[in-house]
Amino acid sequence: VYSSMAPFSKTTLDINKLYVSSSYPNKIPDEGEAASEKQEESLPGKQGSEVSVREESDTDPNHSDEAEAETSPTKSPTTPKSVKCKNSSDFSLFSYNNGMVMTSCRDLDSTRSALSATSAFAIATAGANEGTPTKEKYRRMSLASAGFPTDQRNGDKEFVIRRAATNRVLNVLRHWVSKHSQDFESNEELKFRVIGFLEEVIHDPELLTQERKAAANIIRTLTQEDPGDNQITLEEVVQMAEGVKAEPFENHSALEIAEQLTLLDHLVFKKIPYEEFFGQGWMKLEKNERTPYIMKNTKHFNDVSNLIASEIIRNEEINARVSAIEKWVAVADICRCLHNYNAVLEITSSLNRSAIFRLKKTWLKVSKQTKALIDKLQKLVSSEGRFKNLREALKNCDPPCVPYLGMYLTDLAFIEEGTPNYTEDGLVNFSKMRMISHIIREIRQFQQTSYKIEHQPKVTQYLLDQSFVMDEETLYEASLRIEPKLPS
Amino acid sequence: RQTRDRFRLIVLGDSTVGKSCLLHRFTEGRFPGPLHSDPTVGVDFFSRLVEIEPGKRVKLQLWDTAGQERFRSITRSYYRNSVGGLLVFDITNRRSFEHVKDWLEEAKMHVQPFQIVFMLVGHKCDLVSQREVTREEAEKLSSDCGMKYIETSAKDATNVEESFTILTRDIYELVKNGEISIQDGWEGVKSGFVPNVVHSSEEAVKPRRQCIC
Numbered sequence: 001v002y003s004s005m006a007p008f009s010k011t012t013l014d015i016n017k018l019y020v021s022s023s024y025p026n027k028i029p030d031e032g033e034a035a036s037e038k039q040e041e042s043l044p045g046k047q048g049s050e051v052s053v054r055e056e057s058d059t060d061p062n063h064s065d066e067a068e069a070e071t072s073p074t075k076s077p078t079t080p081k082s083v084k085c086k087n088s089s090d091f092s093l094f095s096y097n098n099g100m101v102m103t104s105c106r107d108l109d110s111t112r113s114a115l116s117a118t119s120a121f122a123i124a125t126a127g128a129n130e131g132t133p134t135k136e137k138y139r140r141m142s143l144a145s146a147g148f149p150t151d152q153r154n155g156d157k158e159f160v161i162r163r164a165a166t167n168r169v170l171n172v173l174r175h176w177v178s179k180h181s182q183d184f185e186s187n188e189e190l191k192f193r194v195i196g197f198l199e200e201v202i203h204d205p206e207l208l209t210q211e212r213k214a215a216a217n218i219i220r221t222l223t224q225e226d227p228g229d230n231q232i233t234l235e236e237v238v239q240m241a242e243g244v245k246a247e248p249f250e251n252h253s254a255l256e257i258a259e260q261l262t263l264l265d266h267l268v269f270k271k272i273p274y275e276e277f278f279g280q281g282w283m284k285l286e287k288n289e290r291t292p293y294i295m296k297n298t299k300h301f302n303d304v305s306n307l308i309a310s311e312i313i314r315n316e317e318i319n320a321r322v323s324a325i326e327k328w329v330a331v332a333d334i335c336r337c338l339h340n341y342n343a344v345l346e347i348t349s350s351l352n353r354s355a356i357f358r359l360k361k362t363w364l365k366v367s368k369q370t371k372a373l374i375d376k377l378q379k380l381v382s383s384e385g386r387f388k389n390l391r392e393a394l395k396n397c398d399p400p401c402v403p404y405l406g407m408y409l410t411d412l413a414f415i416e417e418g419t420p421n422y423t424e425d426g427l428v429n430f431s432k433m434r435m436i437s438h439i440i441r442e443i444r445q446f447q448q449t450s451y452k453i454e455h456q457p458k459v460t461q462y463l464l465d466q467s468f469v470m471d472e473e474t475l476y477e478a479s480l481r482i483e484p485k486l487p488s
Numbered sequence: 489r490q491t492r493d494r495f496r497l498i499v500l501g502d503s504t505v506g507k508s509c510l511l512h513r514f515t516e517g518r519f520p521g522p523l524h525s526d527p528t529v530g531v532d533f534f535s536r537l538v539e540i541e542p543g544k545r546v547k548l549q550l551w552d553t554a555g556q557e558r559f560r561s562i563t564r565s566y567y568r569n570s571v572g573g574l575l576v577f578d579i580t581n582r583r584s585f586e587h588v589k590d591w592l593e594e595a596k597m598h599v600q601p602f603q604i605v606f607m608l609v610g611h612k613c614d615l616v617s618q619r620e621v622t623r624e625e626a627e628k629l630s631s632d633c634g635m636k637y638i639e640t641s642a643k644d645a646t647n648v649e650e651s652f653t654i655l656t657r658d659i660y661e662l663v664k665n666g667e668i669s670i671q672d673g674w675e676g677v678k679s680g681f682v683p684n685v686v687h688s689s690e691e692a693v694k695p696r697r698q699c700i701c
Contacts, residue, residue, distance in 0.1 A: 282558065283503045298558035305561040349561040354568075354600050383566075406562060409555030417508050417554070472560075476597060 166207070170214045173198070177221050179444075182273060184222060195222055232455045234267040238464060240457045246465035247458055249311050254327050258334035258343070260459035261304070263451055265342045265402045268300045270447040272405075274440050280416050282409065297405050301346055303466065308350035310469045313478045321482075322365045325351065329370050332377050338451075339401035341390060345381045348374065355472075355479035362483065386410075394442075399449035403442075411439050492537070494547040494678040495659055497652075498566055500591045501576035502584040503557060506611045509642040510576065511550055514652055540657045548656060567598040571668060571676030572605040572659045574651060577626075579610045579639065580618040585626070592633060602674055605662065606635045607655045613639040613646060 173194065177184065184191040198215045201207065207215075272293040276282070281290030288295055308328055315321045328347050335343035350356065351374065363371075380389050387407045394403055419432040470478060499507045515534040534550040551570060553563045567573075575591055577584040588608065595604060608630040610621065623639065630637035636654060640647040662668040663677055670677050 280555070283555065285504070295558070302558075302560050309561075345562065349559075349565060352565045352568075353561055354564070354598050357568075358600060383562075406556035406559045410553070411555075413508070413555035417512070472597070 162206075163208070163211075166201075166211050170201075170211060170218065174214065174218050174221075177218050179441075181221075181448075182444075186273070191222060195219055198222075231450050232267075234264075234271060237264065237267065237455060237457075237460050241461040241464040244457075244461045246461040246467075249324065249327075249462065252459050252462060254330040255334055256456060256459050257463070258331045258338060258340075259453050260456055261331065261343050261346075261463055262335060262338045262340040262402065263453040263455060264460055264463055265300070265304075265340055265346075266400065266451050268297050269342065269402050269405065270450065272297060272443075272447070274444060277408075277412060277440050277443070278436070280413055283413070294405070294409070301342065301405075303469070304343075304346045304463065305350045305353075306469045306471070306475075307463070307466070308347055309353055309356055309475055312350075312356055313470065313475055313482070314468060316482060318362055318365060318482075321359065321362045325356075325362070325366055326370045329373055329377070333373055336377060336380065339397045339399075341381060341393065342402040342404050344377050345404050345406075348378050348381060352378075353472075353475070355475040358479060359483050383407075394446075399446055400451045401446050401449075403446050405443075408439055408443055412436065415439075492545055492547050493660070493663070494549060495572060495656060496549045496551065496570045496675050496677075497655070498551045498553075498570040498573040499576060500573055500595060501609075501611075502578070502581070502587050505576045505578040505581065505584050506642055507574075507576050508552065508554055510574070510609070510611060510640065510648060510651075511552055513642040513645060513648045515550065536652075538653055538656050540653065540660050544660075546656055546660060548652065564594075564598040567595050567604065568600075568602060569675035570599070570604055571602075571663075572607070572655050574609045574655065575606050575635070576609045576611050577621070578612050579621045579626075580612055580615045582620040585610075585621045585629075588629065589633075602671070602676060603668060604676075605655065605659050605668075606633070607651065607658075608633070608635045608637045609651055610637065610639040612641060612643070614641040614643045 177194070184194070198219050201215045202212050202219075276291040276294050281287060282294045282298075284290060312321055312324045312328070315324055328350070332344050332347035335341075335347070380393060381387070381404065382389060387404075390404065390407060394401065415432060415435050419429060419435075421429055421432065423429050499511060501507055511534055515536050534552065536548050536550070537545050538548055539545045551566050553566055556562055573595065575588055575595075577588050579585075592606065595606070608626060610623070610626050626639075627637050636658070638647050638651045638654065640651050642648060659668065659677075663670070663679075668677060670679050
């Protein structure tokens, strides 16, 4: 019996896996299902009889090597030569993380029953769609696969199980490919392996038409160029700004600034890989190593906020300060229309800083309309009621959008600190994991749609120019100089 | 007379000193268990009633900037809207003690033009054997900066209740004596007794927020 379809003889649901983000994209299985599937496919006499769902995968490696070598002339070029079923416990192609369940074969958890691949998928997908897998569910699933003696030739049952298995495998892949495309963009090898596997699947003569169609669709999704790929990258924008003498604030319209700030904010935001959201890495000492992109995001936020405050303070003349404030508020309002709530906060929080806030004479000259607009914008992004207004706006807005990352980081901190990882029964707290995945999914939804804003280097050069930007203390000193403290 | 005074407090200190644990301990049972609630609806602060003298209760709103610390210009605006704060360090972590002055400086700069009352908290006092900051040093620092000092442990609940109560009582006295005044547009203190807000005479010419710089 050679049909060892299960490359992962054991599964374990390990919460720690959720935090060990690096474990899977790099660990490409030596030989994925492509090999074993193909092997199965090419075996004579197995049609309608072999039970494709099997727990044992400890087939003699030599034997299967032979079988593979002899019988797979159609071998995909992307599939490596050797097949070692013994190593099946090392296969981790499906250390698939949808934010809730990691099925991994690498770490064996003795307390969990050994489950076949199908059962693992079944559980993974069931967990995603139907709620917490219960003990009963585990039991049923392992029974479903274990209930078949290897030599039993029951065509009907075999057919049903095979359809179910194929369905589940394709569903998991479809979900993975469509919802987590980042994984494939960052890992070419993974991408080619999955394509290779699907090509093998498509050539299976037993496959139903709709299954073949589904597999082809997944390949199409994987191979099609991401439309966002044509977009300029953050690196390119930054590079174009380097060593260039930026034109002053007055030379750019509020609309240009709002659009280019939005482009920039989104480029910074969308780069954050989802692994950085696990385990509050941004609050740890090793934050720069663990969450470099979250750190870049906050740095960008603070840089822009400093730039805005500096742009106001650098004007010795009061009317110039007033018009700088009014223009930035106009920028903020355009950003609101562009769904760039991050920039609304960058701007309103700048106006709230002591150095700006205390400029009594300046504020007296700011127009009523501008003040009313500030109030409106501040209400929108206020942390009051746990950002209830901002949440409402986000709920009703169609991407593209730049949300305020800090809100999500606070949510994650609340969930992580207020909820245990394990239930009282020592089971993984799926409820917590689901809440975390809920937040990450929302973030990703906003990351995935890019703005169609044409890059204007002269404006981004200004926005990235730090040459005139003052730090907190310098800002405050300058503020005291332009409007000295009155004796109270 | 049904409404109560409400004070808004913040908890400051390095990220590993146990601020959240302290807050959790103090507000235990009042934090809407995330297990049972939608993460998208909840509270932005912990809230709790404290009895500062028989029959006199004050509502505390405790701001937690958890997770957002890096967004400096955001967290700074939280300072200004607070009337008091716990300045927390970890007695087993010398660095966190050395940073107390930085936190104080930063907060003082950003609460302007309002005032804020701080209390120094040496946290994790259950870990006596790992102590890196003596009580004497901490007391010296606190009196130099005009603060009270208390040592707490969220683990065994030592002085958690006391730290918040003492701070609240001190603020209450300052408000009662008029040393802290309730002002329009300031979230630090909301009074349930004074008919809402004390307006200044030249209301009409005020900037959008009261500013006594």
